[in-house]
Amino acid sequence: MMKRLWVLLLGLATACGEPMRGIEIEDAEPAPALAFTAYDGSRVDVSAERGKVVLLYFGYTHCPDVCPTTLSDWARARRALGARASQVRFVFVSMDPDRDTPELAFKYAKQFDSSFVGVTGTSEELEALKQAWRIAAYPEGDVRERNYTVAHPAHTFVVDRRGRLRFLYRPGVSGEELARDLRRLL
């Protein structure tokens, strides 16, 4: 009995002692608006997700490295969360309106986990999104030949259960580390 108690206390101390891997935003404010209709007709609206934690990644489907690495880590985090994963919403937003359609963004996200949703919008909608979220996303390379990459935010944006933009996670934070932090936010 005592041994179990010690193990429990040690586990709690470790969990409390380890800092969050994300960059915490001081004086977190309500997340800016982000609302799209996904390819399957469902609505993705961050403001309607109170009570859940929302993860957002602004990328593009032609992205060969950072976006798939991040979404793969999300998928591992989701698996590690088990039943609690239902309290987390994973949203991929394509910032490449010239090449990505709602269908492509939707299918791209589903490659990683069937619960992930991918959305995109028109150039005007994405411009407004960039302004609201204070993020940069722009093509680099030969746009006319459609042979370009897209510079995009590096971090995963995390909106807490109260709808506040609360943490940023750099690429490379493992799925297990992300899951551990998400448990503390749930």
Next chain:
Amino acid sequence: MKSWLAICVVCCSSLAAACGKQEVPAPRSALEVRSAWARAADSGASTAIYFTLGNGGAVADTLTAVVSAEGEETAMHVSMQHGGTMHMSPVTQLPVPANDSVSFRPLGAHVMVTGLRRGLVAGDTVMATLRFVSGATLEVRAGVRAP
């Protein structure tokens, strides 16, 4: 007599050298690709190939190009972060030091294949060829992994 003897020695030496050349196997390249894999891409239009490039020889070489029939274009890139924004920069030359290795890995250097001619799913194989400044070439056989 001495001159005849000298001629015989030279001839025998040449013959032995010629025979010896036939017996020595062709030199193996000191360059090798290890642990190659590629990302699945069943709806996206590009993939990345990752691997470790080893150089077990005493002479450095430089990777100058990668080609693959899998897509319309193949290039080496490195992912970099500046001020919170991710960029990809082309890499045109990558030194491979003697007795050393370089790694192509997620969030770093990678081979990008764009305009894929087919969807890639786990279990598929992606082929590419590396070309070096020395004239050497090396085949990459990358197994596709689930994303």
